[in-house]
Amino acid sequence: MTATVVLLPHPDAGVPPAAFPYLRAARAVYASGLGEDVLDLLGAKPAPAVLTGQDGPFVLFAATADDPLVRSLGDVRVIGQPAGVRLVEAAHVMDRLRSPGGCPWDAAQTHESLRQYLVEETYELLEAIEDGDRAAFREELGDVLLQVLFHARVAAEDAADPFDIDEVADALVTKLIGRHPHVFADADRIHTPEHQEVKWEELKQAEKRRESIVDGVALGQPAAALAGKLGQRSGRAGIPLDLFPSGSDAPTQLFVLAATARRAGIDPEDELRAVAKRFAADIRTAEAAARADGIDPTTLEAPGWRTYWPH
Structure with a gap:
């Protein structure tokens, strides 16, 4: 006898489509480790302690793969939930934090007060990607996701123009398909x-x-990224380089460098950050070398920095 086990990490996630054929063919449907409301929802009976000897085929709904009943079954076909199931739980947690009886700090936040965290978390995610730190990468992705959930939950309370996380997801799905x-x-x-x-x-x-090729360009992004984006957009439109701002002053030259770099396929923001990080690492190396000689790095002047510089 083969048991088909359908895992339900969260009862609200629904039954995965892949399980439907087995449900239709099942002689009996049981559930283990789930509440009575979920049993009613699934039309299932409480699973006996031992399923061996039951008339099969049957379907067992279980909360996790670690359910003792799941482990005790010999011939098992396991059907898990599709990707994204825990997103439902994340939305529920955010709702609980924001609701009466939840967290006072979360309840007090606004779109404006959360802006700083969105920027900070985004840069922390970029740093994790650049460093190749997989654990930090996973954590920072979660922190960025939190910002999306948080803003959507705050928006749901807007009396004038409310929308929630489902509408955010719906708009994204529509865009991706379109x-x-x-x-x-x-x-x-x-x-x-x-x-x-x-x-x-x-x-x-x-x-x-859009009426202009620069419509939709976020003017609030970092300057090097903004110049690069304008360089990219203007390049697609065929605007020649000789129409770029001209002048010998540093700001103009910086714009031209960033814009032309992006046209050449180089991301000026990423590359500038990489150079800056190398420079910061060189400073740390020089400071460490000075300390190793018993010298306080804060006392170094130009000749001393040249002595300990790693190049």
């Missing part, structure tokens, strides 16, 4: 990332009905 007609519809296939980038911009332009 921008990939070669995947979700009968449009011509796209075989290269470069071709997809061009089509994405064409679809975005038509969808948003």
Whole structure:
């Protein structure tokens, strides 16, 4: 006898579509480790301590793969939930924190007060990616996700124009499907990332009905990234380099360098950050070398820095 085990990490997540054929064919449906409300929802009976000898085939719903009953079964076909199940739980946790009886700090936050954390968490995520730290990468992705959940929960309380996390997700799904007609519809296939980038911009332009090629460019982003984005957009439109700002002053030269770098396929923000991080590492190395000689780095002047500089 083969038991089909359907895992339900969260009762609200629903039954995965892959389990439907087994449910229809099952002679009996049991549930283990789940409450009575979930039993009613599933139309299942409480699972006996031992399923051996029961008339099969049957389906067992279990909260986790570690359920003792699941481990005791010999011939088991396990069907897990699709990706994203724990996102439902994350939304529930955020709702609980924000609701009466939850966390006073969370309840007091606004979109404006949360802005600093969105920026900080984004840069911490970038640092984890650059450092190749997988544990930090996973954690920082969660912190960025928290910002999305938090802002959506705050927005749900807006009396004038409310929206919630489901509407955020719905808008994203609609956008992704609409921008990939070669995947979700009968449009011509796209075989290269470069071709997809061009089509994405064409679809975005038509969808948003923008009047300018610079519409949609976030002017609040870091300066090097902004200059690079403008360089990229203007390059796609065929604006020649001789129309870039001209002048010998440092700000103008910085803009031209960043904008032309992006046109050449170099991300000026990333590359500038990489150079800055190398420079910071060199400072730390020089300071350590000075300390090893018994010298306080704060007393170093130009000749001393040159002596201990790692190059």
